[in-house]
Amino acid sequence: xxxxxxxxxxxxxxxxxxxxxxxxxxxxxxxxxxxxxxxxxxxxxxxxxxxxxxxxxxxxxxxxxxxxxxxxxxxxxxxxxxxxxxxxxxxxxxxxxxxxxxxxxxxxxxxxxxxxxxxxxxxxxxxxxxxxxxxxxxxxxxxxxxxxxxxxxxxxxxxxxxxxxxxxxxxxxxxxxxxxxxxxxxxxxxxxxxxxxxxxxxxxxxxxxxxxxxxxxxxxxxxxxxxxxxxxxxxxxxxxxxxxxxxxxxxxxxxxxxxxxxxxxxxxxxxxxxxxxxxxxxxxxxxxxxxxxxxxxxxxxxxxxxxxxxxxxxxxxxxxxxxxxxxxxxxxxxxxxxxxxxxxxxxxxxxxxxxxxxxxxx
Amino acid sequence: xxxxxxxxxxxxxxxxxxxxxxxxxxxxxxxxxxxxxxxxxxxxxxxxxxxxxxxxxxxxxxxxxxxxxxxxxxxxxxxxxxxxxxxxxxxxxxxxxxxxxxxxxxxxxxxxxxxxxxxxxxxxxxxxxxxxxxxxxxxxxxxxxxxxxxxxxxxxxxxxxxxxxxxxxxxxxxxxxxxxxxxxxxxxxxxxxxxxxxxxxxxxxxxxxxxxxxxxxxxxxxxxxxxxxxxxxxxxxxxxxxxxxxxxxxxxxxxxxxxxxxxxxxxxxxxxxxxxxxxxxxxxxxxxxxxxxxxxxxxxxxxxxxxxxxxxxxxxxxxxxxxxxxxxxxxxxxxxxxxxxxxxxxxxxxxxxxxxxxxxxxxxxxxxxxxxxxxxxxxxxxxxxxxxxxxxxxxxxxxxxxxxxxxxxxxxxxxx
Numbered sequence: 001x002x003x004x005x006x007x008x009x010x011x012x013x014x015x016x017x018x019x020x021x022x023x024x025x026x027x028x029x030x031x032x033x034x035x036x037x038x039x040x041x042x043x044x045x046x047x048x049x050x051x052x053x054x055x056x057x058x059x060x061x062x063x064x065x066x067x068x069x070x071x072x073x074x075x076x077x078x079x080x081x082x083x084x085x086x087x088x089x090x091x092x093x094x095x096x097x098x099x100x101x102x103x104x105x106x107x108x109x110x111x112x113x114x115x116x117x118x119x120x121x122x123x124x125x126x127x128x129x130x131x132x133x134x135x136x137x138x139x140x141x142x143x144x145x146x147x148x149x150x151x152x153x154x155x156x157x158x159x160x161x162x163x164x165x166x167x168x169x170x171x172x173x174x175x176x177x178x179x180x181x182x183x184x185x186x187x188x189x190x191x192x193x194x195x196x197x198x199x200x201x202x203x204x205x206x207x208x209x210x211x212x213x214x215x216x217x218x219x220x221x222x223x224x225x226x227x228x229x230x231x232x233x234x235x236x237x238x239x240x241x242x243x244x245x246x247x248x249x250x251x252x253x254x255x256x257x258x259x260x261x262x263x264x265x266x267x268x269x270x271x272x273x274x275x276x277x278x279x280x281x282x283x284x285x286x287x288x289x290x291x292x293x294x295x296x297x298x299x300x301x302x303x304x305x306x307x308x309x310x311x312x313x314x315x316x317x318x319x320x321x322x323x324x325x326x327x328x329x330x331x332x333x334x335x336x337x338x339x340x341x342x343x344x345x346x347x348x349x350x351x352x353x354x355x356x357x358x359x360x361x362x
Numbered sequence: 363x364x365x366x367x368x369x370x371x372x373x374x375x376x377x378x379x380x381x382x383x384x385x386x387x388x389x390x391x392x393x394x395x396x397x398x399x400x401x402x403x404x405x406x407x408x409x410x411x412x413x414x415x416x417x418x419x420x421x422x423x424x425x426x427x428x429x430x431x432x433x434x435x436x437x438x439x440x441x442x443x444x445x446x447x448x449x450x451x452x453x454x455x456x457x458x459x460x461x462x463x464x465x466x467x468x469x470x471x472x473x474x475x476x477x478x479x480x481x482x483x484x485x486x487x488x489x490x491x492x493x494x495x496x497x498x499x500x501x502x503x504x505x506x507x508x509x510x511x512x513x514x515x516x517x518x519x520x521x522x523x524x525x526x527x528x529x530x531x532x533x534x535x536x537x538x539x540x541x542x543x544x545x546x547x548x549x550x551x552x553x554x555x556x557x558x559x560x561x562x563x564x565x566x567x568x569x570x571x572x573x574x575x576x577x578x579x580x581x582x583x584x585x586x587x588x589x590x591x592x593x594x595x596x597x598x599x600x601x602x603x604x605x606x607x608x609x610x611x612x613x614x615x616x617x618x619x620x621x622x623x624x625x626x627x628x629x630x631x632x633x634x635x636x637x638x639x640x641x642x643x644x645x646x647x648x649x650x651x652x653x654x655x656x657x658x659x660x661x662x663x664x665x666x667x668x669x670x671x672x673x674x675x676x677x678x679x680x681x682x683x684x685x686x687x688x689x690x691x692x693x694x695x696x697x698x699x700x701x702x703x704x705x706x707x708x709x710x711x712x713x714x715x716x717x718x719x720x721x722x723x724x725x726x727x728x729x730x731x732x733x734x735x736x737x738x739x740x741x742x743x744x745x746x747x748x749x750x751x752x753x754x755x756x757x758x759x760x761x762x763x764x765x766x767x768x769x770x771x772x773x774x775x776x777x778x
């Protein structure tokens with residue numbers, strides 16, 4: 001059975017190091033444009049932390065996290081669109097694509113507080129309903145993966161077809177301000193970066209506590225032997241549901257921050273291909289570790305940007321080769337790299353003993 | 363456990379410090395939005411940087427690579443003639459990856475990190491809409507080379523492809539007056555260009571006694587056209603107006619062929635099938651119609667020189683199409699604007715744009731300083747057996763761009 005290093009102290013040091021790198025080092029050395037790029041990767045990393053929880057710890061291959069990312073993103077985009085339009089006015093695209101009237105359900109998104117509530121509540125509600133329907137019926141494995149991916153496809157198709165209220169394929173863009181702060185001002189862009197990076201660190205701390213808790217133990221137990229957990233008197237459906245909902249909320253928050261950072265959200269950012277992209281970072285980083293998913297997502301984001309800038313005509317081949325190499329040589333993800341480089345097999349086994357003990361004691 | 367809690371508190375405090383540090387300063391909305399719009403374009407040396415932003419990967423790459431190629435030809439020719447204001451053009455190529463988000467990111471990179479004087483590229487409406495706020499907020503320039511849905515005129519964008527009154531409406535005039543049609547069927551991809559085009563067509567039809575027998579959409583990446591073609595067979599329209607974009611066209615035309623339809627039974631007028639796409643569709647398209655402003659077969663010394671130079675640079679088997687020609691023209695027009703302004707400064711270039719002309723392969727084009735489009739002649743073409751397109755009808759000279767259709771009394775932007 002696979003076991004990954006879960007030394008709590010090491011993980012906390014890792015989180016602290018990441019926090020320092022993101023909140024102190026990066027703003028000091030990166031220019032505004034690169035900081036904006038990093039902020040975008042942080043959004044993907046938030047989704048990745050959730051995927052790590054649901055997939056790495058819970059064994060649920062969530063191939064459709066783009067849908068929850070999209071729910072958060074579109075909720076935020078609705079609000080920013082109304083902010084850009086100004087009080088009592090309606091978003092520009094509704095005049096262009098529609099008949100110049102705004103549906104009533106858009107109206108509440110004028111409120112910032114309602115928007116922030118919905119960024120969390122909408123993914124949570126949808127994932128709860130979905131999770132209840134799926135986990136209580138004991139749907140799992142490949143069936144669950146296909147279902148989640150199909151939902152991402154359906155959601156993107158829905159957004160595309162409702163052009164009058166969603167902006168359709170073009171998505172929503174041309175935002176001017178974020179809760180009253182101009183998005184054109186570099187200082188405000190930095191502020192958004194700090195909020196995003198801070199949220200990522202906060203999510204890692206949440207994941208850290210969850211992994212150490214009794215719930216974390218039960219989640220891993222459910223992943224590895226669902227029937228045994230059931231025989232011990234726990235309902236695996238509830239355990240999985242909690243992890244699934246937390247993952248969805250993390251994806252929703254990541255999506256909501258993505259919008260002011262990138263300045264646009266379109267169905268291509270949330271469809272099945274985007275969802276696979278989100279999973280790729282998690283797999284690359286090491287899905288069952290605490291920091292692996294986030295670091296993997298940051299790395300994939302960075303690699304995509306830098307490869308495409310260096311080789312605009314052929315970067316996709318490099319990216320593909322990178323994935324092949326990792327899958328071939330580091331099936332446990334980049335988090336496996338230290339132990340892979342450091343030691344060969346016998347030594348690795350020794351190292352795992354304290355990891356096991358520590359987890360048992362937590 | 364106690365120790366860990368303290369560590370957790372330490373990490374949390376780092377976060378809080380970081381967040382509060384960021385909270386200082388920062389302008390509220392409404393305080394000078396253009397504070398960040400200071401240009402970093404370097405014109406002190408012998409070269410000046412320009413950016414090409416085309417999808418070199420993803421669904422649109424087949425089309426957009428050709429635009430990148432023809433831009434490359436224009437840059438090479440301009441450099442050979444001594445450059446722009448004596449400076450050689452240095453090209454920074456970026457990949458838009460067929461994703462609006464990437465277009466926005468790369469446009470920002472080109473303007474902020476590479477400090478390019480102007481960006482050339484984009485294809486889908488979504489790519490243009492994604493780049494628009496970026497070039498606007500950073501006060502840069504975008505030259506967009508593809509026919510589109512109109513209803514837009516941005517200070518920082520020049521549109522060298524056709525707007526609807528230079529492509530869609532003349533095609534309808536042709537169908538009504540020359541082909542005497544009474545009914546029409548609409549098939550399009552599900553995004554803003556086909557939706558807007560069909561809105562215009564429906565209002566035109568209502569005002570000109572043409573019956574719209576059906577309106578069908580499929581998302582850009584999908585090609586399940588079976589039901590739609592069945593409906594065409596059933597309703598027997600005089601013509602099908604095709605606003606399908608990209609690969610989906612292949613599926614549509616194969617389905618059309620399979621159901622026994624052809625140009626002889628029910629002809630199609632397409633506005634997104636050019637030489638490149640026609641060659642890629644493995645169905646007999648002979649006699650099917652298109653509406654554009656340029657074909658490789660246009661007979662003029664300027665076009666002969668363009669086609670010859672393009673084939674010499676990229677290979678004899680390559681074809682030239684409307685968007686390629688519009689992109690080629692856009693770089694020359696920018697050169698004209700810069701030289702008229704005697705400056706690379708964005709505001710100066712915009713100021714000087716009105717009336718700049720270029721003897722392009724499609725004919726002489728003139729920039730309209732009010733709406734940043736160019737006057738263009740509409741050419742209705744017919745696909746030949748060799749997949750090239752021959753002009754069968756043309757408008758009476760160049761049509762002035764009217765992106766908001768202000769000159770058409772039947773048009774109601776808030777109508778159905």
